[in-house]
Amino acid sequence: MDKQKLVMIGNGMAGVRAIEEILRENPNLYDITIFGQEPHPNYNRIQLSTVLQGDTTVNDIILNDWKWYENNNIRLFTGESVIDLDLKKKYVRTDKDRVVVYDKLIFATGSSPLMIPIPGVEKQGITGFRDISDCETMINCSEQYKNAVVIGGGLLGLEAAKGLTNLGMSVKVVHLMPYLMERQLDATASTMLKQELERQGISFLMEKQTVEITGEKRVSGLRFKDGSTVDADLVVMAIGILPNKALAEQVGIDANRGIIVNDFMKTNSKDVYAIGECAEHRGIAYGLVAPLYEQAKVLAKHICNKETEGYQGSVTGTQLKVAGVDLYSAGEIESGPDTKAIRVENEYEGVYKKVLIRDNQVVGTVLYGETAESTRLFRMLTQKEDISQMTSLSILQPAGEAEESDVASMPDEELVCGCNGVSKGTIVEAIHAQNLTTVNEVGACTNAGRSCGRCKPMIGEILEHTLGDSFDSSQQKEAICGCTTLSREEVVTEIRAKGLTNVKEVMNVLDWENDEGCSKCNPALNYYLGMVYPEYKDERVARLVNEKMHANIQKDGTYSVVPRMYGGVTTAEDLKKLAEVATKYDVPLVKLTGGQRIGLFGIKKENLTAIWEELDMPSGYAYGKTLRTVKTCVGKTFCRFGTQDSMGLGIELEKKFERIDTPHKFKMGVSACPRNCAEAGIKDIGIVGVDGGWEIYVAGNGGTDLRAGDLVYTVKTKEEVIEFASVFLQYYRETGTYLERTSKWVERMGLENIKKVLEDETQRTLLLERLDKTLARYNEPWKEAIENDEIKEKYYQVTTY
Amino acid sequence: MTTNTKIEVARYNELPMRIGRKVKIAEENIALFKVTSGEVYAIEDKSPHPKGGVLSEGLVSGDYVFCPVYDWKISLIDGKVQAPDYGQVRTYEVQQEDGKIVIII
Ligand code: SRM
Ligand SMILES: Cc1cc2nc3c(=O)[nH]c(=O)nc-3n(C[C@H](O)[C@H](O)[C@H](O)COP(=O)(O)OP(=O)(O)OC[C@H]3O[C@@H](n4cnc5c(N)ncnc54)[C@H](O)[C@@H]3O)c2cc1C
Ligand code: SF4
Ligand code: FES
Numbered sequence: 001m002d003k004q005k006l007v008m009i010g011n012g013m014a015g016v017r018a019i020e021e022i023l024r025e026n027p028n029l030y031d032i033t034i035f036g037q038e039p040h041p042n043y044n045r046i047q048l049s050t051v052l053q054g055d056t057t058v059n060d061i062i063l064n065d066w067k068w069y070e071n072n073n074i075r076l077f078t079g080e081s082v083i084d085l086d087l088k089k090k091y092v093r094t095d096k097d098r099v100v101v102y103d104k105l106i107f108a109t110g111s112s113p114l115m116i117p118i119p120g121v122e123k124q125g126i127t128g129f130r131d132i133s134d135c136e137t138m139i140n141c142s143e144q145y146k147n148a149v150v151i152g153g154g155l156l157g158l159e160a161a162k163g164l165t166n167l168g169m170s171v172k173v174v175h176l177m178p179y180l181m182e183r184q185l186d187a188t189a190s191t192m193l194k195q196e197l198e199r200q201g202i203s204f205l206m207e208k209q210t211v212e213i214t215g216e217k218r219v220s221g222l223r224f225k226d227g228s229t230v231d232a233d234l235v236v237m238a239i240g241i242l243p244n245k246a247l248a249e250q251v252g253i254d255a256n257r258g259i260i261v262n263d264f265m266k267t268n269s270k271d272v273y274a275i276g277e278c279a280e281h282r283g284i285a286y287g288l289v290a291p292l293y294e295q296a297k298v299l300a301k302h303i304c305n306k307e308t309e310g311y312q313g314s315v316t317g318t319q320l321k322v323a324g325v326d327l328y329s330a331g332e333i334e335s336g337p338d339t340k341a342i343r344v345e346n347e348y349e350g351v352y353k354k355v356l357i358r359d360n361q362v363v364g365t366v367l368y369g370e371t372a373e374s375t376r377l378f379r380m381l382t383q384k385e386d387i388s389q390m391t392s393l394s395i396l397q398p399a400g401e402a403e404e405s406d407v408a409s410m411p412d413e414e415l416v417c418g419c420n421g422v423s424k425g426t427i428v429e430a431i432h433a434q435n436l437t438t439v440n441e442v443g444a445c446t447n448a449g450r451s452c453g454r455c456k457p458m459i460g461e462i463l464e465h466t467l468g469d470s471f472d473s474s475q476q477k478e479a480i481c482g483c484t485t486l487s488r489e490e491v492v493t494e495i496r497a498k499g500l501t502n503v504k505e506v507m508n509v510l511d512w513e514n515d516e517g518c519s520k521c522n523p524a525l526n527y528y529l530g531m532v533y534p535e536y537k538d539e540r541v542a543r544l545v546n547e548k549m550h551a552n553i554q555k556d557g558t559y560s561v562v563p564r565m566y567g568g569v570t571t572a573e574d575l576k577k578l579a580e581v582a583t584k585y586d587v588p589l590v591k592l593t594g595g596q597r598i599g600l601f602g603i604k605k606e607n608l609t610a611i612w613e614e615l616d617m618p619s620g621y622a623y624g625k626t627l628r629t630v631k632t633c634v635g636k637t638f639c640r641f642g643t644q645d646s647m648g649l650g651i652e653l654e655k656k657f658e659r660i661d662t663p664h665k666f667k668m669g670v671s672a673c674p675r676n677c678a679e680a681g682i683k684d685i686g687i688v689g690v691d692g693g694w695e696i697y698v699a700g701n702g703g704t705d706l707r708a709g710d711l712v713y714t715v716k717t718k719e720e721v722i723e724f725a726s727v728f729l730q731y732y733r734e735t736g737t738y739l740e741r742t743s744k745w746v747e748r749m750g751l752e753n754i755k756k757v758l759e760d761e762t763q764r765t766l767l768l769e770r771l772d773k774t775l776a777r778y779n780e781p782w783k784e785a786i787e788n789d790e791i792k793e794k795y796y797q798v799t800t801y
Numbered sequence: 802m803t804t805n806t807k808i809e810v811a812r813y814n815e816l817p818m819r820i821g822r823k824v825k826i827a828e829e830n831i832a833l834f835k836v837t838s839g840e841v842y843a844i845e846d847k848s849p850h851p852k853g854g855v856l857s858e859g860l861v862s863g864d865y866v867f868c869p870v871y872d873w874k875i876s877l878i879d880g881k882v883q884a885p886d887y888g889q890v891r892t893y894e895v896q897q898e899d900g901k902i903v904i905i906i
Binding site: 514515516517518522540541542543544548549553555556557605793794795798799800801 | 808811815817819820822823824837853854855858859860862863869870872874
């Protein structure tokens with residue numbers, strides 16, 4: 001039998017999902033052709049903001065790669081639009097004049113950003129936020145220009161604003177209404193969100209109606225109805241979307257806001273269907289993937305001649321993540337005269353929850369900052385559960401308990417992946433039936449987790465719960481090395497819980513595969529133990545060569561000696577000693593290092609202790625996972641621009657923190673004015689003096705992955721700088737993974753989360769206490785070696801015959 | 802060089818556990834290790850990695866040493882480099898006589 005020809009216009013999320021469902025129902029029924037305007041295979045539009053922010057590449061968000069189309073014998077034409085069709089002769093025609101006939105046609109054209117038709121809208125520098133090319137426009141723009149204005153304070157607008165801020169632009173969001181995301185959030189949640197975004201550097205112009213875009217060829221600003229103006233080099237319009245229905249309308253298919261379809265996604269024209277954002281079902285054109293995927297299932301069944309009761313419309317909760325904040329809303333948003341509200345407002349943790357109740361039933365909910373209970377509340381809402389019998393609607397639960405107990409007690413029919421409509425039962429079944437062991441495998445079999453990704457942690461928990469002991473947790477997380485399946489978190493937790501005190505004990509008790517570990521876990525465990533116990537006695541055999549020897553080994557087996565020169569400041573005496581040692585031992589290289597001090601390179605092992613003795617200077621730890629140098633500029637003492645004593649502060653910092661073990665090396669810089677001669681912007685902690693105070697930057701890196709530091713605070717006194725540096729350093733020590741520089745650590749943890757902890761008075765006191773205790777345990781290692789014969793013999797002896 | 806010469810290089814009790822000692826005998830650089838089991842091994846003090854690396858400073862785990870410069874894992878028993886890397890270093894016979902460690906060379 002000749003296959004029927006199925007043509008799909010649009011190669012986006014809903015359309016391709018429908019094709020997947022069709023292939024699942026019956027892979028042999030249709031000969032499939034897809035046209036897509038964009039030059040890419042189907043990608044995850046929801047993740048566009050991560051592309052905009054530069055976190056991921058286009059490749060990372062591809063849902064169906066080229067191979068998938070090939071393997072399923074789908075003819076795909078990308079970068080090609082359907083511009084005309086003939087409903088009688090049943091063919092479509094593209095902008096490349098290609099003609100393809102069909103037996104069945106599906107519109108899956110999605111929607112387009114709504115561009116307000118005001119004067120100036122045609123100028124350069126104005127874009128929507130819908131596809132990869134929009135992201136590219138914005139990224140290019142951010143490289144040349146400074147000021148971005150986003151029109152629209154809804155989800156898309158805020159995501160665009162956040163992305164542009166990350167790209168280094170100064171961003172203003174213009175919103176017509178008094179509250180952001182007014183359709184999903186109530187006034188309280190909206191205000192919290194606005195404050196949070198302001199903290200992240202976005203500014204807002206509320207209740208402003210744009211009436212004109214000014215500029216020559218390119219946009220230069222906006223004018224508002226009240227007469228005020230704002231400068232702009234880039235304008236992003238995010239005021240709404242319009243279903244792409246023009247093509248359908250032009251050939252006489254019924255359309256209203258979108259292309260009108262019945263419960264089987266069929267239009268009023270024979271053999272023509274519509275699905276996704278371009279379709280309007282019972283008066284609603286949906287704009288989130290969950291309902292669209294339901295439509296995809298129905299459509300697939302229907303055109304594969306399988307029984308289906310049809311699409312009944314969706315009640316959706318909106319689960320969103322905006323700029324790192326989790327939000328959820330469903331049902332009614334604002335309290336009315338006949339509703340009673342349960343509210344929890346936790347300013348301290350930035351959490352707000354509201355549940356609206358009418359006649360003992362949940363009719364609406366708004367969750368801000370923490371959304372773990374969303375599925376439960378949504379179930380109560382849709383199933384109209386009577387809540388009068390419930391002893392308490394547990395809105396706030398003890399920390400940590402919420403998620404864990406959830407998975408076990410969660411009913412099978414409860415939705416885990418909202419985007420894809422996958423319940424816990426379906427996931428558990430798939431895990432058993434197909435021996436799935438990873439979150440990605442579950443996604444491949446059930447689609448769960450394949451859209452916004454928010455449900456992935458819960459899928460992981462279900463896997464763990466379902467597989468029990470056979471769950472190979474090593475595949476889900478990063479084990480610290482090949483000797484174990486445990487991650488950093490687990491190891492540290494076990495050290496604390498079981499009171500493990502040395503490397504060997506950790507390896508024994510936690511069932512290490514090699515009795516004495518390897519070159520990765522030995523130093524890591526030694527670090528974690530030293531982090532957990534301030535009085536820890538360092539295990540030198542667990543250290544790698546440089547830290548074991550307190551000198552950096554070189555390619556030929558010789559060593560370097562780099563003594564401290566606090567803040568890069570030296571004296572004639574020290575210089576003389578260096579010169580004498582260099583002469584006496586015939587040191588092959590005397591060099592100014594990149595860390596503002598002098599290094600002696602090419603020293604023989606057997607000469608190390610003698611040289612240290614003659615130098616009589618402390619070790620500069622140029623080899624250690626610890627504080628390296630604090631670079632300073634000459635500052636106020638001499639420089640005409642200097643506003644602060646940068647050398648003084650630098651020296652004080654270096655003296656305070658030297659020797660402390662850190663997950664990776666740690667560098668600081670102190671400049672006395674924004675000219676920043678000490679390059680404080682690329683240090684783990686960088687300090688820049690300004691008139692009347694100090695700016696503090698963190699997480700800069702000048703090494704392999706260049707990263708500019710983030711400005712966290714501007715403080716008045718050097719005492720505040722030192723206190724901040726202390727708590728920051730200690731928090732990094734306690735939460736960093738071994739060999740993770742602050743640049744990576746801050747990105748993993750989130751600067752805002754770190755700040756929250758460091759701003760808490762109690763936490764600060766405890767961090768300081770633990771830091772001080774730890775600092776007290778160190779001795780000067782060179783001196784120790786010189787004075788202790790056992791150390792000398794053990795580590796520095798060479799036997800010659 | 803003479804063959805089968807016995808050279809006393811250390812006293813057993815003085816040798817630190819899991820810390821290599823560099824021993825130079827004429828032109829030969831040897832790394833001497835006492836491991837946790839109490840066994841003493843002597844191998845050539847240079848990793849077969851094309852750029853070398855001094856093994857006496859390496860981290861010791863069981864009967865293996867990790868090259869401190871390129872992290873190759875090398876068996877102290879037969880000198881074999883462990884997969885995925887490959888190669889072999891020379892091993893020396895070690896004997897104990899009255900608490901003395903003797904290398905046969
Ligand atoms: C001596 C020095 C180069 C010089 O001639 O100036 C140096 C030498 C080494 N650096 Fe460096 N770095 C030196 C300044 C720097 C700087 C500049 C600075 O500190 O302002 C950087 C970039 C800044 C930064 O770290 O953010 C730097 C980024 C690195 C990196 C990359 C780190 C990263 O996170 O990407 C490594 C590799 C590593 O740590 O894993 C590295 C590793 C090394 C090692 C330890 C490689 C090794 O394992 O053998 C080199 C030891 C040479 C030796 O024989 O002692 N070195 N290294 C500098 C010593 C400074 C000091 O006085 O302590
Ligand atoms: C930045 C952003 C964030 C989002 N976040 C979320 C979220 O968190 N949760 C959520 O549920 N949803 C989110 N969405 C919405 C979600 O992405 C859409 O609902 C979904 O992509 C719609 O799928 P679709 O197939 O209908 O349309 P699309 O994915 O837009 O696909 C339509 C495709 O058809 C092509 N096309 C149009 N006309 C033609 C033609 N004539 N010829 C050929 N090709 C044509 C278009 O170029 C497009 O590629 C977000 C959207 C964006 C832009
Ligand atoms: S950073 Fe400023 S104060 Fe310091 S040396 Fe440079 S110009 Fe002078
Ligand atoms: S909830 Fe969005 S992918 Fe699962």
